[in-house]
Amino acid sequence: MKSDTGHVVARRPLDGLMVLDFSQFLAGPSCALRLADLGARVVKVERPAGGDSSRGLYLADLPFDEDSALFHAINRGKQSFTADLKDADDLAAVKRLIERADVLIHNFRPGIMDRLGLGWDTVQALNPRLVYAGVSGYGPDGPWRDRPGQDLLVQSLSGIAWLSGDADGPPVPAGLSITDMMAGAHLCQGILALLVRRGTTGEGGRVDVSLMETAIDLQFEHLSVHLNREEPMPARSGVANANVYLAAPYGIYPTEDGHLALAMAPVDRLGELLGLDMLTDFAPDRWFAERDAIKAVIRDRLATKTTEHWRALLEPAGIWAAPVLDWPALRAEPAFEALHATQQVRSPAGDTLTLTRCPIRIDGSILTSESSGPRLGAERAQIERELDEGVTP
Incomplete structure (x- = not known):
């Protein structure tokens, strides 16, 4: 890791920490990706048949090293440990990992981790120092708790899609999975806060976020006005709408x-x-x-x-x-070049893929990673050897 001036930073802030990433698609994996960028060893715990569903989610039919380019963009630098959580032997192997881990991330619907035998109470007994992090679509309670937690659906339900578009036009969703990615950022914030607390108390903790709560928080600027005024929904501008509460020429x-x-x-x-x-x-x-x-x-x-x-x-x-x-x-633009905003990752076969990089700089240094996403189950044997030898993975 080099700074703009060539200064090399020997250790990243999370060097020595191990994160178990049970999550799929974007919200949970994006959180785990940021922890990996900051130095943590991230092990994806994946089902043997197919692994993370995003391995097969191709955007514009762009594959890379047996999987989708999207999978590598959100899982670069991680390792893969395959396990069937309904199999007693595999579940026992995962529990051995949990005993050594610092962070566990999942994005199953409420109640699924409990049914798998990896709920908060069980895991806390296995490893009291563990930070247990979950992301759901709509939180643990309420009539929406079991709905699919998908970004476009949450944008639509939360009012975000309604905010965009001119008054005489339809709602317009953001062109990015903004609630997924921001929920991942919120989860990362909670994990880091609990790791700081653990450094003082020695105890782990639990952090939960949801896409809907993230979507509501993203609208704090507008909702803070709406919640304190006697008004119906504010009117979108009919010309060049960009903010329902800002005057012309915005x-x-x-x-x-x-x-x-x-x-x-x-x-x-x-x-x-x-x-x-x-x-x-x-x-x-x-x-x-x-x-x-x-x-x-x-x-x-x-x-x-x-x-x-x-x-x-x-x-x-x-x-x-x-x-x-x-x-x-x-x-x-020269400004884009000056940011050094992209990086190349390399597959085990030596192929390269250009991706964005971590947006955080530490001690003036840009954080990059040369590793692509892991092949399914590639590191299970290695990790089990480490456990057998008493080496902290």
Whole structure:
């Protein structure tokens, strides 16, 4: 691990910790991935027949080293231990691992780990120092507890999808699995907090998150307003909607050759710069009340020139503006190159795959990993030898 200046950090913060990752798809595995990036040894406990379901979840038909590229993106640097948790011998082998582990992560529906014999009470008795971490779709109680915990469904149920899109258009979900990934981040925060507490008390603990609670928390800015006002649902803007509670000009507008995002800006000053005299007379109390009328005037003006023309005019004047870039345009930016935002991982066969890297820097150092995701069950024999020899895995 090297810093921007070439400084090498000998140890990552979680070196020496072992994490057992029973989870599949995105939320749990993304949490375990971040712990691996920070130095933990992460062992995926997978069913022998097929393993993590994301091994076969192909995006754009992109395979890599026997599995989907998505699997490697979310499981790089991990190891694989296959076990049929309904088999007594395999369950005993897993319990031996649990006795040595520091963290256990799962994303089964409520009650499943108990039925498998690996519920909180059982595991705590096996290893009182263990941090036991679970992520579900809708929490442990309530009428939704057994619903499928899937990102698009949660975005739809939570109000997130409704927030996007113009007033006369349909709800628009985020193009990313935002509740999955953020729930994984929340779970990681809870795990790290319990590890800090363990360093003081010597005792482990339990942390639980859900996609729905994460989705609600993601909306704290908007919900904090809505919960304290006597109002129906707030109205989405009919023009360039980007935030139901922010005034004009906040939104994304078409230009002659692309799109331009405008953040918070004084409408009268923007009117001066754009040559729109009618906007200079709008008092601040009208910027929200008449936002669609204001935005429509801005939209029509911006469509007459190129994105770069408007950037050259607005940015030097202190107006917060940015072009809307697609991925090739982003990758062509010197700013993207300066971040060293990607890395290459290598399969056991020597093939390489370009992936994003851990976004965290430690002691000024970028955290990278050269290992792809594990082949199914590849490390079980090695880990069992370590257990037999009394070596801490």
